[in-house]
Amino acid sequence: MRNIITIVRKEFAQFFRDKANIRMLLVMPVIQLLILPLAADYEVKNIKLALIDHDHSPGVNQMIQKITSSGYIHLVAYESDYKDALRLFEQDKADIMIEVPPQFEENLIRNNEASISVSVNAVNGARASIGGQYLQKILQDYNMDIRLKWIQFPRFNPIPLVQVESAYWFNPHMNYKQFMVPGILVILLTMVGANMSALNFVKEKELGTIEQINVSPIQKHEFIIGKLIPFWIMGQVVLSIGLLIAYLVYGVVPVGNIGLIYLFSSFYLLVVLAFGLLISTFVQTQQQTMLVSFFFMMIFILLSGLYTMIDSMPAWAQMITKLDPIAYFVRVNRMVIMKGSGLSDILPDIGIMICMASALISWAVWNYHKRS
Amino acid sequence: MNPDNIIKVEKLTKRFGEFVAVDQISMDVGRGQIFGFLGANGAGKTTAIKMLSGLLQPTAGKAMVNGFDVYTEPEKIKRNIGYMSQRFSLYDDLTVVENMKFYGGIYGLNNKELKIKTEEIIQLLHIGDFKDKLVRSLPLGWKQKLAFSISILHNPPLVFLDEPTGGVDPITRREFWELITQSANGGMTVFVTTHYMDEAEYCDIVSIMVDGRIEAMGSTRELKTKYKAEDMESVFVTLARKSKRANQE
Numbered sequence: 001m002r003n004i005i006t007i008v009r010k011e012f013a014q015f016f017r018d019k020a021n022i023r024m025l026l027v028m029p030v031i032q033l034l035i036l037p038l039a040a041d042y043e044v045k046n047i048k049l050a051l052i053d054h055d056h057s058p059g060v061n062q063m064i065q066k067i068t069s070s071g072y073i074h075l076v077a078y079e080s081d082y083k084d085a086l087r088l089f090e091q092d093k094a095d096i097m098i099e100v101p102p103q104f105e106e107n108l109i110r111n112n113e114a115s116i117s118v119s120v121n122a123v124n125g126a127r128a129s130i131g132g133q134y135l136q137k138i139l140q141d142y143n144m145d146i147r148l149k150w151i152q153f154p155r156f157n158p159i160p161l162v163q164v165e166s167a168y169w170f171n172p173h174m175n176y177k178q179f180m181v182p183g184i185l186v187i188l189l190t191m192v193g194a195n196m197s198a199l200n201f202v203k204e205k206e207l208g209t210i211e212q213i214n215v216s217p218i219q220k221h222e223f224i225i226g227k228l229i230p231f232w233i234m235g236q237v238v239l240s241i242g243l244l245i246a247y248l249v250y251g252v253v254p255v256g257n258i259g260l261i262y263l264f265s266s267f268y269l270l271v272v273l274a275f276g277l278l279i280s281t282f283v284q285t286q287q288q289t290m291l292v293s294f295f296f297m298m299i300f301i302l303l304s305g306l307y308t309m310i311d312s313m314p315a316w317a318q319m320i321t322k323l324d325p326i327a328y329f330v331r332v333n334r335m336v337i338m339k340g341s342g343l344s345d346i347l348p349d350i351g352i353m354i355c356m357a358s359a360l361i362s363w364a365v366w367n368y369h370k371r372s
Numbered sequence: 373m374n375p376d377n378i379i380k381v382e383k384l385t386k387r388f389g390e391f392v393a394v395d396q397i398s399m400d401v402g403r404g405q406i407f408g409f410l411g412a413n414g415a416g417k418t419t420a421i422k423m424l425s426g427l428l429q430p431t432a433g434k435a436m437v438n439g440f441d442v443y444t445e446p447e448k449i450k451r452n453i454g455y456m457s458q459r460f461s462l463y464d465d466l467t468v469v470e471n472m473k474f475y476g477g478i479y480g481l482n483n484k485e486l487k488i489k490t491e492e493i494i495q496l497l498h499i500g501d502f503k504d505k506l507v508r509s510l511p512l513g514w515k516q517k518l519a520f521s522i523s524i525l526h527n528p529p530l531v532f533l534d535e536p537t538g539g540v541d542p543i544t545r546r547e548f549w550e551l552i553t554q555s556a557n558g559g560m561t562v563f564v565t566t567h568y569m570d571e572a573e574y575c576d577i578v579s580i581m582v583d584g585r586i587e588a589m590g591s592t593r594e595l596k597t598k599y600k601a602e603d604m605e606s607v608f609v610t611l612a613r614k615s616k617r618a619n620q621e
Binding site for chain 2: 002003005006007009010013014017018207208209211212213214215216217218219370371372
C-alpha cells in the first residue's frame with residue numbers, strides 16, 4: 001500500500017511539472033467539445049439545386065420559390081440546356097437537378113397533371129437520400145397548394161384524410177447536439193485516458209527508468225495500480241470539465257442522476273487506462289504506442305454507435321461492438337443524460353465494465369515482466 | 373569456495389538464440405570487496421550483471437547472490453541489492469529530493485529514515501543548494517554521484533554498478549571512486565564494471581571478460597606479474613586482442 005502511494009505521489013509530481021500536460025488535460029476537452037458537436041451534424045443543409053427550365057412559366061417560379069424558401073435548398077444554377085446542368089452535377093457543384101418540361105404549367109392547368117424529372121447526386125448516400133426526401137416533401141406541399149388553389153369544385157376530396165402526427169420523445173426538438181455531446185464526452189475521456197496511461201508507461205521504458213523499477217523489490221501489481229490511480233483521477237477531472245461545458249455551451253443537463261455518470265465512468269476509466277497500459281507493455285517506443293492506440297481508437301470509435309446506429313450494422317459488426325468499451329459508455333451516457341435512466345437500467349453495463357477492467361488489468365500485470 | 377561469499381557463480385551462461393553473450397563464467401566475490409568487472413564493449417558485462425541482479429533469466433549455470441538463487445528467488449535478491457544501470461535512471465523531471473523520496477519509498481524506508489538519509493547524502497555530496505532543483509539541471513558528474521547514492525539509499529549489502537563513470541571527467545571519476553571506497557569500507561560489497569583500466573587499481577579483485585568468458589581474475593598486482601605488464605592497460609590489451617567479437621567489428 002505504501003509503495004502504491006509512493007508511486008502515485010511521483011506520478012502527480014511529474015504530471016504537474018510539465019505544463020504541456022496540464023494544457024492537454026484542460027484545453028483539449030474544451031476545444032474538442034466546442035468544435036466537434038458543431039461539425040458532427042446530421043442535418044443536411046446547403047443542398048445545391050440546378051434547374052433546367054424548358055417552360056419559363058410563373059408556375060415554375062412559384063415552385064422554385066417554394067423549394068428555396070425552406071432555406072435548406074439553394075438554387076445555384078438556372079439553365080435552359082440539360083448538358084450545362086449535367087456538367088455542374090458532375091463537378092459536384094450541384095446536388096439536385098430538376099428538369100421542367102415545356103408546357104409544364106399548361107399541362108398542370110389543363111390536364112390536372114404535369115411531371116418533372118428530379119435527379120439526385122448520390123455520391124454521399126445519406127446526403128442524397130435526406131436531400132431527396134426534403135425535396136419530395138416540399139413538392140408534395142406544393143402539390144397540395146395548387147390543388148387547393150385550382151381545383152374549385154372537387155367532386156371528391158382529393159386530400160387524404162389520415163393525418164400522421166408524430167411526437168418525439170426524450171429529445172422533443174430533435175436537437176442533434178443533445179445526442180452528440182454525451183457521446184463526444186466519452187470519446188474525449190477515452191482518448192485522454194488511454195493515451196496518457198500508455199505514453200506514460202512507455203516513456204519509462206524509453207528513458208530506462210523502468211529498469212530501476214524492475215530491479216527494485218516493488219511488486220508488479222503495485223506498480224501498475226500506482227500508475228492507474230493518478231490517471232483515473234485526471235479522467236474524472238476531464239469528465240467534470242466536459243459536463244460543465246456541455247451545460248454552459250449546449251445547455252445539456254442530465255435528465256438522470258449525474259452521480260450515475262460518475263459511477264459508470266469510475267469503472268469505464270479503469271477499462272480505458274488498463275487498455276492503455278496493456279498496449280504499452282507490448283511496445284517499446286512512444287511512437288509505436290501512438291500508432292497502435294490510434295488503430296484501436298479508430299475501430300472503437302467507428303463501432304461505438306457515436307456517429308452511426310449500431311442496430312443498423314451487419315450482425316458481425318454488432319458482435320464486435322460488444323467488445324467495444326466506448327459503445328457501452330456512449331449508450332449509457334445518452335441513456336442517463338437524455339432519458340434519465342436509473343441505476344437498474346445501467347447495472348448490466350456496469351457489470352460488463354467490471355469484467356473488462358479485471359481482464360485487462362490482469363492481462364497488463366501478467367504481460368509486464370520485471371525479468372526478461 | 374567460501375560459503376560466506378556474497379556472490380557465488382558457477383558456469384553461468386546466457387544465450388540469445390545462437391549468440392552466447394555470457395559463456396560459462398564462474399567467480400566468487402567476498403563480502404566487503406570491491407570487485408572490478410573489466411571488459412571491452414560487448415564483452416557481456418551488462419548481461420552478467422543483469423542476471424545477477426534478477427533482471428534477466430540465465431540460460432544455464434548456477435548463481436547465488438546474498439544466499440538467494442537467481443532462478444527461483446530474484447525478488448528476494450532485489451530487496452538486498454543496489455543497482456545503478458548504464459543508462460541514467462533517475463527521473464530528470466523530478467527534483468533531487470523527490471527522487472530520493474521515491475526510491476526511498478519503494479525500498480520501504482520510513483519517513484524518519486528517509487529524512488536522515490536525505491540529509492546524509494546532501495551533506496556527503498555537498499548539494500544543499502540543489503536539493504530542490506530538477507535533476508535534469510545538474511551536471512553529469514553530479515547526476516552520477518547522486519544516482520549512486522540513491523542506489524544505496526536502503527543500505528544494501530551489495531551494489532551493482534554498471535559503468536558508473538562513463539563519460540565523466542577524471543576529477544569527478546576520482547571523487548566517484550572515493551564514494552565507492554567509502555561504501556566498501558562500511559562493509560558494502562561493490563560489483564563494478566568499467567573499461568577505464570586506471571580504475572582497476574581501486575579494486576580488490578578484478579576479472580577481465582573477453583567474448584563472454586572470464587579470461588583472467590585476481591588482484592591487479594597478481595595480474596600484472598602474471599602477464600609481465602607494467603600497468604593494467606597492457607594486461608587488458610594483451611587479453612582483449614584475442615577477442616573475435618572486437619575483431620569482427
